[in-house]
Amino acid sequence: MSFKIIKKESTLEIIVQQIKDQIKKGILKPGEKLPSERELADLLGVSRASVREAVQALAFSGYLEVIQGKGTYILEVAIKYDEIVNFFSEFSNYSLDYLMEARIMLEGEFARLATLNAKQEEIDVMGRIFNEICNSKDTNAFFVKDLELHLTVAKATHNPFMNGLMKIIGEMLYKETRKIIEGAKNIRENNIETIKDLVHAIKQRNSDKAKEVMIKHIKDVKASLE
Amino acid sequence: MSFKIIKKESTLEIIVQQIKDQIKKGILKPGEKLPSERELADLLGVSRASVREAVQALAFSGYLEVIQGKGTYILEVAIKYDEIVNFFSEFSNYSLDYLMEARIMLEGEFARLATLNAKQEEIDVMGRIFNEICNSKDTNAFFVKDLELHLTVAKATHNPFMNGLMKIIGEMLYKETRKIIEGAKNIRENNIETIKDLVHAIKQRNSDKAKEVMIKHIKDVKASLE
């Protein structure tokens, strides 16, 4: 026997896909008007309700702009929202190695910049978080607090782009590592010393040292997870 | 006279906002089931069609999962898609300086890694693009080709995360700089030599040199735009 799973695409998905394709192929150009909802429903042989749901979804994603009384227009999008979303959500399929490689590259620099730009109160916050890391009871608590420290460092770069980037990385990381945290033994004990060095280096305003220690820390965590 | 513009929020937007708020406040928890569409329509005093449009939009954004026959469930989202989108689209409000600072940091490393990992055919592509840069007629053509080179370098890192990141940066950059390209004089003449050095360094597999030149190149372009 060899049956295939029947995968039915919903009407909504089909309409969304068709409109997207027409835009990508250049048949529908930015600035142009989409056929009216009634007309589209007629052309596609579906109800206006279905067309509306598809149009709203595409408007939400930044492809279309709907204006009551006028019509629906194709937007010129520099950033395709759903492609960004796709990139980040599909990233789960990539190896954790890639993410770690990127972290080593990025966060080393974050640490260096943070050391140069951090305000005293931000350094104080790092010290407080370090204490909480020391007092963390289990692996999960350690991870949450460790992540908080990384976010604080990124924020201390005072560059909103890097700060935002770190938030995204942090969320992906947390999502990815949660599954394998259980297997990570002694991760707390093995990392506290390095984290202490990191906070100390920042306190001493030694940016190169901070970068170096941050990279070591990430490599250590990576090793613990393997 | 001092009248305020009456901004009517559409029913759809109000519903979306209400559901989002309930999730953020923790009244609706991940894994829980949303009231049925008919019930929600009743609770909110709107039609089921409006509820459906809102629910579909939220499903599109990764907040909800709708399963025919079962119901609609609140997802546990590590990454809130619309927040990512928000971050990247709001970035336009930040200074170009931040983006450039981030580029210097990121792309220097991209160049270094690409030098280590690039396949010969990828290096050939870079050479071809360099020729096209030399032949570019106007500032805009120069920018397009230059961006293509940066994307190619990032791709040659063979790290999908960095590749994806560069795509996003490229799109933001293109969007941001288009407005001020006109004022950039002699940008082509002032940069060709550096770009030549960059491609050459990669060809020679000199990763530190590649990083150094890439940083110089970005700084030069930044200076040209001021």
Add this chain to the structure above:
DNA sequence: AACAGGTAGGAGGTCATACCATTATATATC
């Protein structure tokens, strides 16, 4: 008691129709 099949209710999926609100266009009036 265990299993397979049948049945009914709930929930999302789709459709048709009607009417409201806004915008653009055509027409009439001066």
Add this chain to the structure above:
DNA sequence: GATATATAATGGTATGACCTCCTACCTGTT
């Protein structure tokens, strides 16, 4: 010709109907 009004086009919302799918429960057979 300019202005004002009526008309048409288009998106926004509401209703009600029917379909498909999932779940839970019932029922008869073994």
